[in-house]
Amino acid sequence: MTDPIADYLTRLRNAIKAKHKIVEIPASNLKKEITKILCNKGYIWDYRFIEDKHQGKIKIAMKYSNINKVNAIKVLKRISKPGLRKYTSYRKMSRVLNGLGIAILSTSKGVMTDKEARDLKIGGEVLCYIY
Incomplete structure (x- = not known):
């Protein structure tokens, strides 16, 4: 697999389109950090890291609206x-959907959102946009 983050995002995207409640994704430290951010920001309900003989798995409970199942x-x-690769400094960091979405960055201080990176005044590699 050449791009594990793209695979992670594609698995989430496919689960959303198929309206799955739970999705299992092969784990890595970077994927675990992205999953924690998604849960903290309210994009997913919950997650669980499952250790096995190999690399482990991440079980993610998707979040849907009760009214219209969106x-x-x-x-x-x-x-x-x-x-x-796309890198940005904290000064040139663009806002995702005018502040309604988040950008996930990989910085020297770890994986974080664009707002956290701006507050710490550090730049990094822009991994993805989520909104």
Whole structure:
């Protein structure tokens, strides 16, 4: 697999389109951090890390509206790709959907949202946009 983050986002996107309540994704430290951010920001209900002999799995409970069964995540967009990395400084960081969405960055201080990176005044690699 050449791009595990794109695979992670695609699995989430497919689960949303198929209206699955739970999705299992192969785990990595970066995927675990992204999952924690998604849960903290309210895009998913819950998650659980399952250890096994190999790399482990992440079980994610998707979040849907009770009224019209619409998912909390509308768009998952991969920004920095293996063939073309995208980096930004905290000064040039653009707001996602005018502040309604989040950008997930990989920084020297770890994986965080664009707002957290702006507050800490650090830039990094823009992994994805979620709104």
